[in-house]
Amino acid sequence: MSDNKNTTPASNDVKLGRRQLLAGGLATGGIAAATTIAAAASDPLITEVQDWNRYLGDGVDASPYGKPSEYEKDTVRRNVAWLTADTQSSINFTPLHKLDGIITPNGVCFERHHGGVAVIDPADHRLMINGLVDNPIVFTMDDIMRFPRENRTYFLECAANSGMEWRGSQLNGCQFTHGMVHNCMYTGVPLKYILAEAGIKTAGKWLLAEGADASAMSRSIPLDKALDDCMVAFKMNGESLRPEQGYPLRLVVPGWEGNMWIKWLRRLEIGDKAWYQREETSKYTDLMENGIARSFTWAMDVKSVITNPSPQAPITHGKGRTVLTGLAWSGHGKISRVDVTIDGGRNWKTARLDGPSFSRSLHRFYYDFDWDGSELFVQSRAIDDQGNVQPTKDQLRAARGVSSIYHNNGIQTWQINPDGSAENVEIS
Amino acid sequence: MSKFLKAAFLALTVFCLSASLASAQDAKAGAKVFKKCRSCHTIGEGAKNKVGPHLNGMFGRTAGSIEGFKYSKAMRARGADGLVWNNQNFIEFITKPKKFIKKTRMGFGGLRKEKDRLNLIAFLKAQSVGGKASPAADGSAKNEETKTQTKLLAKDVPVPSHGILHLGRLAQLDEVAAWDIDIRPDGKGLPVGSGKVSDGEVVYNENCARCHGDFGEGIGRWPILAGGHDTLTDERPEKTIGSFWPYLSTVFDYVRRAMPFGSARSLNDNDIYALTAYLLFLNDIVEDEDFVLSKENFTSIHLPNEKNFIADNRKDEAHRAIKEPCMSDCVAGSPKVVSRARALDVTPDAKEGESVE
Numbered sequence: 001m002s003d004n005k006n007t008t009p010a011s012n013d014v015k016l017g018r019r020q021l022l023a024g025g026l027a028t029g030g031i032a033a034a035t036t037i038a039a040a041a042s043d044p045l046i047t048e049v050q051d052w053n054r055y056l057g058d059g060v061d062a063s064p065y066g067k068p069s070e071y072e073k074d075t076v077r078r079n080v081a082w083l084t085a086d087t088q089s090s091i092n093f094t095p096l097h098k099l100d101g102i103i104t105p106n107g108v109c110f111e112r113h114h115g116g117v118a119v120i121d122p123a124d125h126r127l128m129i130n131g132l133v134d135n136p137i138v139f140t141m142d143d144i145m146r147f148p149r150e151n152r153t154y155f156l157e158c159a160a161n162s163g164m165e166w167r168g169s170q171l172n173g174c175q176f177t178h179g180m181v182h183n184c185m186y187t188g189v190p191l192k193y194i195l196a197e198a199g200i201k202t203a204g205k206w207l208l209a210e211g212a213d214a215s216a217m218s219r220s221i222p223l224d225k226a227l228d229d230c231m232v233a234f235k236m237n238g239e240s241l242r243p244e245q246g247y248p249l250r251l252v253v254p255g256w257e258g259n260m261w262i263k264w265l266r267r268l269e270i271g272d273k274a275w276y277q278r279e280e281t282s283k284y285t286d287l288m289e290n291g292i293a294r295s296f297t298w299a300m301d302v303k304s305v306i307t308n309p310s311p312q313a314p315i316t317h318g319k320g321r322t323v324l325t326g327l328a329w330s331g332h333g334k335i336s337r338v339d340v341t342i343d344g345g346r347n348w349k350t351a352r353l354d355g356p357s358f359s360r361s362l363h364r365f366y367y368d369f370d371w372d373g374s375e376l377f378v379q380s381r382a383i384d385d386q387g388n389v390q391p392t393k394d395q396l397r398a399a400r401g402v403s404s405i406y407h408n409n410g411i412q413t414w415q416i417n418p419d420g421s422a423e424n425v426e427i428s
Numbered sequence: 429m430s431k432f433l434k435a436a437f438l439a440l441t442v443f444c445l446s447a448s449l450a451s452a453q454d455a456k457a458g459a460k461v462f463k464k465c466r467s468c469h470t471i472g473e474g475a476k477n478k479v480g481p482h483l484n485g486m487f488g489r490t491a492g493s494i495e496g497f498k499y500s501k502a503m504r505a506r507g508a509d510g511l512v513w514n515n516q517n518f519i520e521f522i523t524k525p526k527k528f529i530k531k532t533r534m535g536f537g538g539l540r541k542e543k544d545r546l547n548l549i550a551f552l553k554a555q556s557v558g559g560k561a562s563p564a565a566d567g568s569a570k571n572e573e574t575k576t577q578t579k580l581l582a583k584d585v586p587v588p589s590h591g592i593l594h595l596g597r598l599a600q601l602d603e604v605a606a607w608d609i610d611i612r613p614d615g616k617g618l619p620v621g622s623g624k625v626s627d628g629e630v631v632y633n634e635n636c637a638r639c640h641g642d643f644g645e646g647i648g649r650w651p652i653l654a655g656g657h658d659t660l661t662d663e664r665p666e667k668t669i670g671s672f673w674p675y676l677s678t679v680f681d682y683v684r685r686a687m688p689f690g691s692a693r694s695l696n697d698n699d700i701y702a703l704t705a706y707l708l709f710l711n712d713i714v715e716d717e718d719f720v721l722s723k724e725n726f727t728s729i730h731l732p733n734e735k736n737f738i739a740d741n742r743k744d745e746a747h748r749a750i751k752e753p754c755m756s757d758c759v760a761g762s763p764k765v766v767s768r769a770r771a772l773d774v775t776p777d778a779k780e781g782e783s784v785e
Contacts, residue, residue: 080776085639085649089689115686128599130608135590136599143595168767172775197591208610214692216685218610267607275612278682282673285737291660293672297740311769339755344763348755377763387751395747403665407742415765424769 068107074098077108078175083164088116089215091158093179096305096327097313102153102355102362104182106237111244112158112180114279115214118264122248125212127194127232131269134199141234141248147189150231152254153361155329157181157300159257159284162408165393169424173312177412177424178305181329183362186252188233191226195268204270208277209251212266219260220274221253225298229254232265255331255360256298257406259284289401300331302390303409304338304365304382315420319373326351328363330384335363337383342369344377344413344427351380359385376416377427393426458551461544464536471555480534484558486513487549502531519545609684613675615727622722623702625709629717631699632706635688644668644710654710660736670711674734676726680704 068075075098084090094110111117122141130136158180164170171177195207200223207226211217221230231252234241241247246263253260259279274280274296286294306326309315315322324342328335334357339348351365365380382390393410415425462471468480475482481497492499492507499507506529511517521528522545524538539545587594611617633642641647644654656666665672669679684700686692695703705721708714708729721729742748769775 078776080774082774083649115689115692128603128607130599130604136604137590137596138599138603139596146595147593169769170772170774172769176775193593197593197596199591210607210610214686214690216609216692218685269608269610271612273612273614275610275681276675276678277610278678278686281675281678281737282667282669287660287665287667287672289661291736293660293737294740294742295674295737297742301742311775339753344759346757346759346763348753348758381753383753388748389750389753391745391747391750395745399745399747403660403663415768425765426767427763428766 072098075108077110078179080171080176089114091160091180093175094182095312096174096179096181096307097310099307100325100364102183102327102364103237104184104362106184106239106242106245109156109182109184109236109242109245110158110180112258113213113215113244114217117244118211118213119243120212120248120264125248125264125266127249127265128267129195129198129270130267131208131271132201132204133195133270134201137198139194139197144189144194144232144234144249147193149187149189151185151187152231152252153183153185153356153358154252154254155181155183155300155360155362156258156261157303157329157331159259159297159300159406162410162412163405165410165412165424166397166402166404166408169426172424174305174307174310174412175312178327180258181327181362183329184236185238186231186233187235187238188231188252191230191232191251191268194232195226195270198270200270203272206271206274208267208269208271208275209260209262209265210267210269211246211262212264217259217262217279218275218277219262219279220277221260223270225253225256253298255300257284257300260298284406286400286404286406288404294404297407300329301407301409302328302330302332302335302382302384302388304328304335304380304390305412306340306378306380306414309378309416309420309422310414311422311424314422315371315416317420319371322369322371324351324367324369324378326365326380328353328365328380328382329361330382330386330388331360332388333385334359334361335382336385338363338365339381339383340365340367341379341381342376342416345379345411348381373418375418377425378414378416379411381411454547455550455554457543458547458549458554461539461548462551464539465548468534468536471552473557475557483552484556486556487515487518487553489513500529500531500533502529503533515549518549522548609681611677611681611684613677613727615677615723618677618680618723618726619697620723621697621701622720622724623698623700623705624718624720625702625705625714626717627699628702628704628706628709631695631703635691635695636703639689644707653707657732660733668711669707670713670732672733673731674737676704676708676729676731679707680726 075095077092077094079087079090079092091112092110094104094108099105099108125141127139127144128136129139161180162177165177205223207221207223209219209221233250233252234248236242236245241250246261246265249265251260251262251265280295284297286297288294304326306324307313308323308325324340326338326340328338335353338351338353340351341348349367351367353363353365355364357363363382390409390411393408396408396410413425413427415423415427417423465480465483468478469483470476470478471483475484477494477497481494481499489512490507491511491513492503492505517528522539525532525534525536527538539548588597590596590598609617639647639650640653641650644652646652652666652668654668654670656668656671659666659671667673673679680700683695683703684693684697688694701721701723705714705719708721709717709719713729713731
């Protein structure tokens, strides 16, 4: 797959050699000592023995399947109730501002259902291949587990991510503006191996993928893409798919809009034309200002967002050292660079990319700086290895108008106030 | 393990076991479970065969053996093979009836909780009158059963000849027909059938109006199905079947696979033809209430907005030409806020978020 270490040069690298650590220690030590002396009273959390330091805690198996700390109860998916008529055909959002690194934990991967979560015993699940094939075939999950497997890390982004922001700033928090994205390592079988068991006829040009849920979700996918890099996954981040992510089987369509990643995958049909299903005609088509709609806009374009600081994650410390971080991704390849501005796009600095860099996976970036306590307008701008540069929202509006709902990958602005609070704004 | 701990552990085990036995015999709780069965089955004094056979004296009786009741072939065959109901095989059956007897006529999905199954058995035994509920019935038929259910050993399962890795099995024609319900704009996949606008109105009012409104106007945030003509360039476009959808086949396909919401696959093909015809009527695409939509005339109907879809051309957008963006002094003057989320105040209150529970 890819290099595990990122070597992108960054202006904000902290350079600490042995000499700086030893000699510099004296200089900063002076400040630390002053801070300690300045504190009015000593900290009882240190000077007094705490309960957790004296009494025994839970033993093993207190929680056979572990849960997050009780102090992390805000690290949860959130729904925006007014967006949809009910919760069965609805969406919630990944708490991006609470996460770090590039992997999204399974329990907080955003959900999008069109007929609720199907609950299927793997023993009762079947995958059928039919249409323009030599032999229509039925697989059980046991059969699927006998194919050669691969492990791949990909982001999944809903085409409507940031869709509420076309007409201006609307939702206060990156969870709501950008949280229809998650990033997991999938274990599964390359789709081409599975299709080969049925034998694709030469007239076959398209694939219809269909789910077993109450919406029987269905999408047309060009066969070239299906045979190139799509996979049928049964594990995410090492464990079985979560029910809300399509347990026991889902389609993985790298770099393309999330709606195509059919969950509870039960059928693959080969055909010579697209099917023009509901989710590729009345929905997931992009209406332009002139009344014309683009269809089959599959790839997710290059995009980034600063997750901290952000409206749900204000700066809570004073002036001085500050960690600004965020996520960048592209459906066309790897992220090669992320630039950050703190003065509303007047001047940009290249951020430091850290962590594994995989094609069509989330990338983590950091910009470490000294905050002087003044008002900031922070933005990030991603560039992928295909040379695509993340556009501004105004550039997108100039090209498309404001009614397209989908594929808003414009640059996001957070206003950071002197009190550390942050707001979703647009600036001129 | 210390002696003390061992004793405590044993005591705990015994306690748990007796607790589970006690609950296993809860006929009263079983009466509640039986509510799921009583629309088809009766038990006790005067019990008669209804949709399903009466259940008096079931334990110890050969499967499919009540005279005068019309069992499925599959059930009678299992009886002929020597299946006599006992605790063990009844539990297996009631967990997932169609798994234990593949073609049983019993439409019940099964009891998923072990507690429910045990309580149901306690109830059925307590209520049973007549029959021959011999105490030996529990488990006596086991050996015979094992004999009849011969399972292939792994090494004896043949490798199929299809494909490259030879995995999976050939699909049956009726299996493909059951799942292959998609329809294309060229009419491929349309089932035989037809339906009239006025019949569609009845289907619509019964199944659709509560969400989509009497005239397809949409209630609350449920989708609007009709109207919205010439609104696609408006500030708030109304994307309906008549104003936006390119193909009628999508209407039939989607209704058949996913509607009515929460009761998918419950309408028959003629109902869906009628409903589709009615949706054309609500969108002024047909004007005659006697209009009949059928497999034969389906592809002659074109939706008004069909021509207004184009392929993805994002790569031609002007900003795509920018390859090396500006890094310093990019904009003159200081930033001025032109739009704020707080002005709208639609963000959900963070305190109302769900907890990790």
